[in-house]
Amino acid sequence: MTDGLYIHIPFCHQICFYCDFNKVFFKNQPVDEYIDCLGEELMMMREEGMFGAEGPLTIFIGGGTPTALDNRQLEKLFAHIRRAVPTERLIEFSTEANPDELTPDKLVILRENGVRRLSIGVQSFDAGLLERLGRTHSPGDAERVVRQARDEGFENISIDLMYGLPGQTMEQWEDTLDRALALGLPHYSAYSLIVEPKTIFYNLMNKDLLPLPGEDTEAKMFSRLIERMADTGLRQYEISNFAIEGFESVHNKLYWQNRSYAGAGAGAHGYANGIRYSNHGPLKKYMNAVNEGRRPVFEDHTVTLEEEMEEEMFLGLRMTAGVRYDDFSRRFGKPLDEVYGTEIRDLTEQGLIAEDHEAVRLTQKGVFLGNEVFQKFLG
Known part of the structure; x- marks a missing residue:
């Protein structure tokens, strides 16, 4: 029985320039068929006993962009989850969201289907930097959607921020921290930009067209982040995560505590019964496997005792x-x-x-x- 469940929605209406997660451009994709395959995979997991009789402690829907789905598609997704996943043990149900896609209607759908935690990808409150990242929302969209989520009854809200961005100054970072902290949220995540292969930023960097701030400036940004969070009463419980007591991400702590979780969807990863596995990433290969009645696992690896101890250390030490x-x-x-x-x-x-x-x-x-x-x- 696994402690967590991660569900991957690989669709995006806009591909961000820094993103290396498994994703595809939404238009002309078999979205409904994919959701049905996802439901079948979850049923296979249930039949194999991965959820046990009482289900996981946490469910996290990520992407890609889960909120890229329309209202009907979201309802279909949740219907599949209800059918396959027991929820007697469930203590945290989260989803990622984009500010310009999280409409009031979708907030109602999420709330009515048991989601209680939102992780909103804001990244910056500087309009120019958002455009440079390939984001489609504005700073005002981010502030508006937080207000709407609160009006709908969501209390457990987190936003993601990024620093060390191309052309980003300390002044811009301070302004982003000002506007983020003014929202008075119980949780914030903040990550330095890592330029990954197969991204637009990687191609620009290879052409010497990506003006990054440099290690010293990035370190100052990280230091200022820690100071500002502490001054506001937010505890750094993991290198990149800050929360008031009781609002730490239970799902992410499962990863850092090296506990078991199931991963469903194209390109999803899981760790169950001592085996780490990854699903087929391309939609066609993923869906073909499911339609043939088999788990869409691309590769797996039985973790040795030595590897498990190593993981215990480098994951566990991320937490304070x-x-x-x-x-x-x-x-x-x-x-x-x-x-x-x-x-x-x-x-x-x-x-x-x-x-x-x-x-x-x-x-x-x-x-x-x-x-x-x-x-x-x-x-």
């Missing part, structure tokens, strides 16, 4: 709670310092991690140099 000694020994039957004593001592001497009688955690310096820390635990 760190990796607890008792959790590690309970899960693996070995003391943490017996397995990683040398690495922990080296990183402690470098001032990148700290330990007490309960856990190993990143220091403030380690938060800025997280990738260097994580690399230490990879065999």
